Amino acid sequence: MTHPLDYLPSAKEVGTYDPDTLTNNFSDLHPPLTQRQAMIESQRCLYCFDAPCVEACPSDIDIPSFIRQISENNINGAAETILEANILGGSCARVCPTEILCERSCVRNHDAECQPVLIGLLQRHATDHMHFEQHPFKRAASTGRHIAVVGAGPAGLSCAHRLAMLGHQVTIFEAEQKPGGLNEYGIARYKMTDDFARKEVAFLLEIGGINIQYGQRLGDNLELATLRQKYDSVFLGLGLGTSRALGLTGEDAPGLMPAVDYIKTLRQTDDLGILPVAKRCIVIGAGNTAIDMATQMARLGATEVTLVYRRGVEAMPATHHEQEIAKTNGVRMITWAQPDEILLDSQGHVAGMRFAKTHEQAGRLAPTGETFEVAADAIFKAIGQGFDSASLRDPTAAQLARDGERIQVDEMLRTSLPDVYAGGDCIKPGQDLTVQAVQHGKLAAHAIHQALAAKQEAA
Amino acid sequence: MNTLPFTPPGKKNSGDSVVNGVDLSVNFAGIKAPNPFWLASAPPTDKAYNVVRAYEAGWGGVVWKTLGEEPPAVNVSSRYSAHYGKNREVIGFNNIELITDRSLEVNLQEITQVKKDWPDRALIVSIMVPCVEEAWAYILPLVEATGADGIELNLGCPHGMPERGMGAAVGQNPDLIEKVTYWCKKHYSKPVIVKLTPNITDIRVGAQAALRGGADAVSLINTINSITSIDLDNMVAKPTVGHQSTHGGYCGSAVKPIALNMVAEIARDPATPTLPISGIGGIATWRDAAEFIALGAGSVQVCTAAMLNGFRIVEEMKDGLSRWMAEKGYDSIDAFSRKAVPQTTDWKHLDINFKTIAHIDQDLCIECGRCYIACEDTSHQSIAKLTEEGARRYEVIEEECVGCNLCQITCPVENCITMVPQETGKPFLAWDNDPRNPFRVAS
Numbered sequence A: 001m002t003h004p005l006d007y008l009p010s011a012k013e014v015g016t017y018d019p020d021t022l023t024n025n026f027s028d029l030h031p032p033l034t035q036r037q038a039m040i041e042s043q044r045c046l047y048c049f050d051a052p053c054v055e056a057c058p059s060d061i062d063i064p065s066f067i068r069q070i071s072e073n074n075i076n077g078a079a080e081t082i083l084e085a086n087i088l089g090g091s092c093a094r095v096c097p098t099e100i101l102c103e104r105s106c107v108r109n110h111d112a113e114c115q116p117v118l119i120g121l122l123q124r125h126a127t128d129h130m131h132f133e134q135h136p137f138k139r140a141a142s143t144g145r146h147i148a149v150v151g152a153g154p155a156g157l158s159c160a161h162r163l164a165m166l167g168h169q170v171t172i173f174e175a176e177q178k179p180g181g182l183n184e185y186g187i188a189r190y191k192m193t194d195d196f197a198r199k200e201v202a203f204l205l206e207i208g209g210i211n212i213q214y215g216q217r218l219g220d221n222l223e224l225a226t227l228r229q230k231y232d233s234v235f236l237g238l239g240l241g242t243s244r245a246l247g248l249t250g251e252d253a254p255g256l257m258p259a260v261d262y263i264k265t266l267r268q269t270d271d272l273g274i275l276p277v278a279k280r281c282i283v284i285g286a287g288n289t290a291i292d293m294a295t296q297m298a299r300l301g302a303t304e305v306t307l308v309y310r311r312g313v314e315a316m317p318a319t320h321h322e323q324e325i326a327k328t329n330g331v332r333m334i335t336w337a338q339p340d341e342i343l344l345d346s347q348g349h350v351a352g353m354r355f356a357k358t359h360e361q362a363g364r365l366a367p368t369g370e371t372f373e374v375a376a377d378a379i380f381k382a383i384g385q386g387f388d389s390a391s392l393r394d395p396t397a398a399q400l401a402r403d404g405e406r407i408q409v410d411e412m413l414r415t416s417l418p419d420v421y422a423g424g425d426c427i428k429p430g431q432d433l434t435v436q437a438v439q440h441g442k443l444a445a446h447a448i449h450q451a452l453a454a455k456q457e458a459a
Numbered sequence B: 001m002n003t004l005p006f007t008p009p010g011k012k013n014s015g016d017s018v019v020n021g022v023d024l025s026v027n028f029a030g031i032k033a034p035n036p037f038w039l040a041s042a043p044p045t046d047k048a049y050n051v052v053r054a055y056e057a058g059w060g061g062v063v064w065k066t067l068g069e070e071p072p073a074v075n076v077s078s079r080y081s082a083h084y085g086k087n088r089e090v091i092g093f094n095n096i097e098l099i100t101d102r103s104l105e106v107n108l109q110e111i112t113q114v115k116k117d118w119p120d121r122a123l124i125v126s127i128m129v130p131c132v133e134e135a136w137a138y139i140l141p142l143v144e145a146t147g148a149d150g151i152e153l154n155l156g157c158p159h160g161m162p163e164r165g166m167g168a169a170v171g172q173n174p175d176l177i178e179k180v181t182y183w184c185k186k187h188y189s190k191p192v193i194v195k196l197t198p199n200i201t202d203i204r205v206g207a208q209a210a211l212r213g214g215a216d217a218v219s220l221i222n223t224i225n226s227i228t229s230i231d232l233d234n235m236v237a238k239p240t241v242g243h244q245s246t247h248g249g250y251c252g253s254a255v256k257p258i259a260l261n262m263v264a265e266i267a268r269d270p271a272t273p274t275l276p277i278s279g280i281g282g283i284a285t286w287r288d289a290a291e292f293i294a295l296g297a298g299s300v301q302v303c304t305a306a307m308l309n310g311f312r313i314v315e316e317m318k319d320g321l322s323r324w325m326a327e328k329g330y331d332s333i334d335a336f337s338r339k340a341v342p343q344t345t346d347w348k349h350l351d352i353n354f355k356t357i358a359h360i361d362q363d364l365c366i367e368c369g370r371c372y373i374a375c376e377d378t379s380h381q382s383i384a385k386l387t388e389e390g391a392r393r394y395e396v397i398e399e400e401c402v403g404c405n406l407c408q409i410t411c412p413v414e415n416c417i418t419m420v421p422q423e424t425g426k427p428f429l430a431w432d433n434d435p436r437n438p439f440r441v442a443s
Ligand SMILES: Cc1cc2nc3c(=O)[nH]c(=O)nc-3n(C[C@H](O)[C@H](O)[C@H](O)COP(=O)(O)OP(=O)(O)OC[C@H]3O[C@@H](n4cnc5c(N)ncnc54)[C@H](O)[C@@H]3O)c2cc1C
Pocket: A095, A096, A097, A150, A151, A152, A153, A154, A155, A156, A173, A174, A175, A176, A179, A180, A181, A182, A183, A186, A187, A188, A191, A216, A217, A218, A219, A237, A238, A239, A240, A241, A260, A263, A288, A289, A292, A385, A390, A391, A423, A424, A425, A426, A431, A432, A433, A434, A435, A437
C-alpha cells in the first residue's frame, strides 16, 4: 500500500535507527493504570446521579456504576457494565477522544481539582483485567431470523453482537480479509497496540451465531437485492472508503499518497523498520487522521514534519489534546494556507508543495494572493474520508436515499428501503467516532429486533 | 442520535433473586426476600414514596421507619453531622433524629398498600412504644392488619426517646427487653426481631434476653452515642441547633468493626447459637455484606450508605456479592453464612506458639521509612535502616520481629510488607495450657 513511496529510504536507513526506540515509539501513548492507580482514581469518582459523563458518552455506558465496581474490586462486574452498553468498550477506552466526550463533562473538572476522573483509563483497566470463563453475554432463544450485516467495522460488529444476543442468526459480509474496520486498519498504532483489535473481535464472536464471510464486497461481488431476498433484514456498516482528493495536477505522482493508506500499512506491518520514511514531509489536513499521520511519521524518524491547514487553529477538527500530541512530537503546524501546486523533481517525484496563503473574507475562505513553498520528500493528504459510492452501485442499492454522499436514515436507523438499516460513519449524521459507530450498531440491532417482533405479531 | 424512540430492554430486573446465575434469596427467621440487602429503619424507609423507590431499585426488603404512639414525635431542625476523612469522604455519620414524625394512621395505610403492591419483598415494621403492655397490645393488632411480614422492636435509639423511658433505656435493661419481647410474641403472630443497642457493655446479654422473651431474631447495631466534632469558634458541637447541640447516634463505615464484633459475639455465644441475626452497621459494599454474613448474619441492613449515595448502590452490591459467590462456589447465602464463626474465638484459645514475621519486598519498597520509624519509636526496634552507597534501604531484623503487623499496616505500598508465618516446629499450644500461664488448666 505504500508503493508511491517505495523509492524512499526505510525507517532502518534514516537517522539514528534503533529498533528498541522505534518499538517504544509505537507502544501505548497513554500507558495503562497500575492496580493502585486504578484504585485511587476510582475513589475520585463521586458516583454522580444522572451523571453528566454518562450523558456525554455516545454509547451510554453507566460510568459511575462501573467505576464503583472497580473501587469494590469487582473487575468482571465493571467490565460487564461497560460491555453491556458498548461491546467494543476495550477499543473505545483507547481511541475515544475522552477530552471532548465523557471526561470533558466530568464534574471533577469544576471544583478545586480542575481535573476529571480518568474515565477512559479506568474503562481500559476494567476491560484489560476482566477474566471470564465463558462469554459474559448469553443468547436469547433463537428467533429463527437471519440478518445480513455488511462491513465488519465497529458499527457492523456491534450490531451483529447485539443481534446475536437477541436470538438472531447473523452473517457479516466483509470486503477485506480481516475484521475490525478502522480498528484494524486506521487507528494510530500507539493508541491501539499489538493485536488488540483482533483479540477484541475474537472475544465478541464468542457469543456465537455470527458468521463472517471475507472478500465479499457490496457493489462488487455482492448485491443488495440478493441480501434483501435471502435475509430478514440488512444492516449496512460500510464506513468511509475513499480519501478525498486535493484536485491538483500531479496527484498521482510518486511521493504523494492518502494518509489512511500509509497508516493501514503501518498498522499491519510486523517490522516498522522496513516502512518507507520521508525525512521531510507534509501532511495536509487538521483532523485526527492528519495528526495521527504527522505524529506517526515523526515517530518513525522523519525530521521535518509539517502539517498545513487552510484555516486557523480554532477551526481544526482535531481536539486540542491531539494537537498537543503532534506538537510534542515536533510537528510544525502552518495555518491559513492551502495547496496550490505539487512540486516535482527531475524524476517526477514529489519535491515539495507550493501553498497559497488564505484568509477569511465575508465568512468565506479566499486566497490572499501570497504563496510560499515547503520542500518535502512526500506529501500525505488527510483532508477527510468520503463515502465510497461504488458500494451502492447495484440497482437496488442505488435506490437508497442519500444525504449528501452518505446514506440517509431516520431516528430508528432505517434507510429509505424497507428492512435495510445503516449506521456508523456511512450515515448522516455520523460523528466519525468509533464509539458513535458502536452505538449506531447497537441501536440498529434493537430497532431491527423490534420491527421483526412486530411483524411476527401482525402475522 | 443516542436514543431510540423506544427503550431497549435492559438486563437488570430488580426483583430477580437470581443474579449472575446465583440465588441470593433468603428466608430470614421465616421472612422471605429475594436478596439479603434490606434498608434499615431510618429516613430512607420513612414513607411509601421512599420505600417504593427502594424496591424499584432492587432492595430485597425494608424495615419501615420506627412507628410510635400518637402524637407523633417532633424533630428539631439541623439533624446530622459527619466525621470526615482527608478527602471529604464521610467516615462516620451522626444524627439526632427521633422516630417517625408522621401520624400512625398514615403510616399504617401506606404500609398496607406497599405490602399489597410488593408481595415478594420483605416489609418489616419497626416499633417503639412505652414499656407497658397496653401500649403494645394496642399497636400490634394494627400493625398485624397491614399484612407486613414481621416487626422489629427498636429498643436502641440512643437519643431523644430514652428520655421518655423508651428506646435505649429499654435496650439497656435485659429484663425490659425480655418483657417487651414477650408482649410482642403474645399480641403479634408473625416474626419478631429485636434490634439491639450497642450502647451497653456486653451485647450478648441483650440477645439472650430477647431469646428468653421469645424473639425470632435479633438485628444489630443501632447507632452509637457520639459527638462528631466541635465548632471551635463558637464552642459548640455539631449538628448545632441554635447555639446548642446534643449527642447523637453514630453510624456509617466507622462503626462497621464494632458492629461486626457484636454480631460475632452473639453468633458464637453458646446461649444463642442459632438465633438469626440481621447485621447492621457501616455496610456500604458487597464485601461488607459478605463479611457480616460470614460472621453470622442472615440478612444485612443498610442506612448511611444509601443516605449518602442513593438507593442504586444495591445494584453494585448484588452484582459484586453474586460474582464473588459464584467464584467461590457458594450457591446460596446459607452456604457461607456463619462460615467465619468457628475461627473466631477467645484470645485464650489462640496458638501461643504461632509465629509470623514481617518481610519487605525490596522491589516494591519506595523507601519512605514509615515502617522503620513506626517500629523504632513505638514497637520492637525490628527494622534496620541501612544506607548502601547513598541508597536508603530498610530491612527486617528477623530475630527481633514479634509479628505485630504494625509496619505492614503503616506501609503505603500494597503487598510490599507481608507477614510470613514461620515454621517453629512447636505444637499448637493455647494460653489456657501454657506453662507460663499461672492460671493454666491442665491439658
Ligand atoms: C486514520 C483514522 C484515525 C482515526 N482515529 C480515531 C480515533 O482515534 N478515535 C475515534 O473515535 N475514531 C477514530 N477514527 C474514526 C473511526 O475509526 C470510525 O469512526 C469508525 O471506525 C467507524 O466505524 P464503521 O464501522 O462505521 O466503519 P469502518 O471502521 O470504516 O468499517 C467499515 C467496514 O466495512 C467494510 N466495507 C466497506 N465497504 C464495503 C462494501 N462495499 N462491502 C463490504 N464491506 C465493506 C470495510 O472493509 C470495513 O471493514 C479514525 C479514523 C481514521 C480514518
